[in-house]
Amino acid sequence: MKLRNSLLSLLALGTAALTQPAMAQDSYRVAFLAASSQNGYNQAIYDGIKKAAAAQKGVEVEIFDAAFDATKQYSQVEDLIAGGRFNAFIITPNDTVGIAPALEEATAAGIKVVTALFPVGPNLKDMQPQVKGLTSTVAEDPAQGATAQANAVVDYCKDKSPCRVVVMIGQLIYPFDNLRYETFKQVLGQHANIQIVATGEGNYDPDKSMTAMQDILQAHPDIDAVLSNADQHLIGVEIALTDAGKNPDDVFLIGGGLNQITVDAIRAGKVDATLAQFPASMGGAALDSAVKALKGETPPTWIDPTTLGAAPQIVTKPWLDQHPDFKAEWQG
Numbered sequence: 149m150k151l152r153n154s155l156l157s158l159l160a161l162g163t164a165a166l167t168q169p170a171m172a173q174d175s176y177r178v179a180f181l182a183a184s185s186q187n188g189y190n191q192a193i194y195d196g197i198k199k200a201a202a203a204q205k206g207v208e209v210e211i212f213d214a215a216f217d218a219t220k221q222y223s224q225v226e227d228l229i230a231g232g233r234f235n236a237f238i239i240t241p242n243d244t245v246g247i248a249p250a251l252e253e254a255t256a257a258g259i260k261v262v263t264a265l266f267p268v269g270p271n272l273k274d275m276q277p278q279v280k281g282l283t284s285t286v287a288e289d290p291a292q293g294a295t296a297q298a299n300a301v302v303d304y305c306k307d308k309s310p311c312r313v314v315v316m317i318g319q320l321i322y323p324f325d326n327l328r329y330e331t332f333k334q335v336l337g338q339h340a341n342i343q344i345v346a347t348g349e350g351n352y353d354p355d356k357s358m359t360a361m362q363d364i365l366q367a368h369p370d371i372d373a374v375l376s377n378a379d380q381h382l383i384g385v386e387i388a389l390t391d392a393g394k395n396p397d398d399v400f401l402i403g404g405g406l407n408q409i410t411v412d413a414i415r416a417g418k419v420d421a422t423l424a425q426f427p428a429s430m431g432g433a434a435l436d437s438a439v440k441a442l443k444g445e446t447p448p449t450w451i452d453p454t455t456l457g458a459a460p461q462i463v464t465k466p467w468l469d470q471h472p473d474f475k476a477e478w479q480g
Contacts, residue, residue: 174205174206175206175207175208176206176207176208176235176236176439176442177207177208177209177210177233177234177235177236178197178201178207178208178209178210178234178235178236178237178238178435178438178439179209179210179211179212179228179233179234179236179237179238180193180194180197180209180210180211180212180237180238180239180431181212181214181221181224181225181228181237181238181239181240182194182211182212182213182214182240183214183216183221183240183241183242183265184213184214184215184216184352185211185212185213185215186213186215187216187352187480188380188407188478188479188480189265189352189378189380189405189407189425189427189478189480190240190427191478191480192427192428192431192477192478192480193240193264193265193427193428193430193431193434194209194211194431195428195431195478196427196428196429196430196431196432196433196434196435196477197209197238197431197432197434197435198431199428199431199432200431200432200433200435200436201435204435204439207435207439209435210234212224212228214242216242216319216351216352217242218242218243218246218247221239221241221242221243221247222243222246222247222250225237225239225247225250225251225253225254226250226253228254229250229253229254229257229259234259235259235260235442236259236260236261236262236283236438236439236441236442237251237254237259237260237261237262237438238261238262238263238264238431238434238435238438239251239261239262239263239264239268240263240264240265240266241263241265241266241268242322243322243323244266244267244268244269244272244322244323244324245268245269245270245323247268248268248269248278248279251263251268251279251282252279252280252281255279255280255281255282256280256281260283260438260441260442261279261281261282261283262282262283262284262285262286262434262435262437262438263282263284263285263286263287264285264286264287264430264431264434265286265287265427265430266287266290266324267285267287268282268285272289272290272291272323272324272327273289273291275287275288275289275450275452276449276450277449282449283437283438283441283447283449284434284437284438284441284447284448284449284450284451285449285450285451286430286433286434286437286450286451286453287450287453288452288453288454290324290327290328290331291327291328291331293328293404293423293425293461294327294328294331294332294335294377295331295335296423296461296462297332297375297377297402297404297421297423297462298331298332298335298336298375299335300402300420300421300462301313301336301342301373301375301400301402302335302336302339302342304372304373304400304420305339305341305342305372305373305400306341308341308372309341310341310342310343311341311342311343311372311373312343312345312368312370312371312372312373313336313342313343313344313345313371313372313373313374313375314344314345314346314347314348314361314364314368314371314373314374314375315329315332315344315346315347315348315374315375315376316347316348316349316350316357316360316361316374316375316376316377316378316381316382316385317329317332317347317348317349317350317376317377318349318350318351318352318377318378318381319349319351320349325377328377329347332344332375336375345364345368345371346364346367346368348360348361348363348364350376350378350380350381350384352378352380352381353380353384354380354381354383354384354387355384356384357376357380357381357382357383357384357385357388358383358384358385358387358388359384359388360384361374361384361385361388361389362388362391362392365388365389365392365394369392371399372399372400373399373400373401373402374399374400374401374402375402376401376402376403376404377403377404377423378403378404378405379403379404379405379406379407379409379410379422380403380405380407380480381403382401382403382410382413382419383409385401386401386413386418386419396418396419397417397418400420401418401419401420401421402419402420402421402422402423402462403419403421403422403423404422404423404425405422405423405425405427405478406422406423406424406425406426406459406463406476406477407476407478407479407480408475408476408478408479409479409480410422410476411463411468411474411475411476414463414464414465414468415465415468415469417465420464420465421462421463421464422462422463423461423462423463424454424457424459424460424461424462424463425453425457426453426456426457426459426477427477427478428477428478429453429456429457429477430453430456433451433453433456434451437451457477459474
């Protein structure tokens with residue numbers, strides 16, 4: 149009987165081990181579920197994750213590419229839960245609402261989950277956990293940055309009537325891009341002299357942005373400003389403007405993300421402004437939160453990424469001229 153009980157106890161321990169991430173004590177594996185590993189911003193977040201992991205003892209990280217596909221990302225979460233290799237997930241969500249049930253499964257399985265760039269849940273303005281068991285959110289309300297960007301366009305347009313604006317957004321199927329777009333329209337719509345003449349979807353890709361802008365210019369050759377939520381879009385916009393025989397210097401261009409290509413373009417006078425963001429610092433903060441939780445510590449439920457870097461909310465040439473040594477956290 150004692151032998152039988154001992155065997156049953158060993159079997160139970162073995163079964164329990166299969167349901168938990170199989171790691172030695174004080175050693176952890178963290179999965180980064182990127183919205184797209186080919187996206188420069190997500191790559192910069194991962195760079196921050198890797199750097200923070202290297203500063204820790206016994207922390208391994210691995211990236212997974214959702215290729216901007218919400219369905220694929222959902223399946224990745226479920227597969228990783230079933231695989232049991234990882235103690236923690238860091239995710240940049242494609243569908244901030246639809247991914248919530250999968251992440252609830254992860255936290256129920258004892259996996260620590262940190263979301264970066266956007267909160268997960270129905271309310272993009274709420275940074276407190278909307279998923280049961282979520283460890284931390286490293287994100288800001290997308291409407292705040294969008295408001296600042298739109299107000300920069302308002303300032304530029306104050307002496308122009310009409311002031312014809314093109315909006316270049318990522319993808320309107322994303323809840324966060326919808327919120328940004330609605331914010332752009334709300335702010336600009338308060339000024340009778342400003343007209344949004346067209347909207348393009350750049351999908352955070354210079355080539356797609358170029359094609360979208362070429363189509364827009366055929367229908368609306370006379371524009372005064374391009375308001376974009378992403379710096380990557382402006383690369384394609386500049387090419388389209390030049391190919392159409394227009395000087396980009398004559399068009400007010402504002403992006404978002406603060407990558408080094410845009411910093412250089414602002415210094416050269418080719419782009420006017422961008423919304424400051426700090427993806428590498430965001431990734432580092434997310435990794436640190438996950439590891440703290442794994443060690444039984446209590447990380448903050450919300451980390452405001454705007455506090456992680458040293459730059460104003462809207463970066464312009466005068467500020468960069470005053471800070472000649474400033475380097476952005478990413479390029480691409």
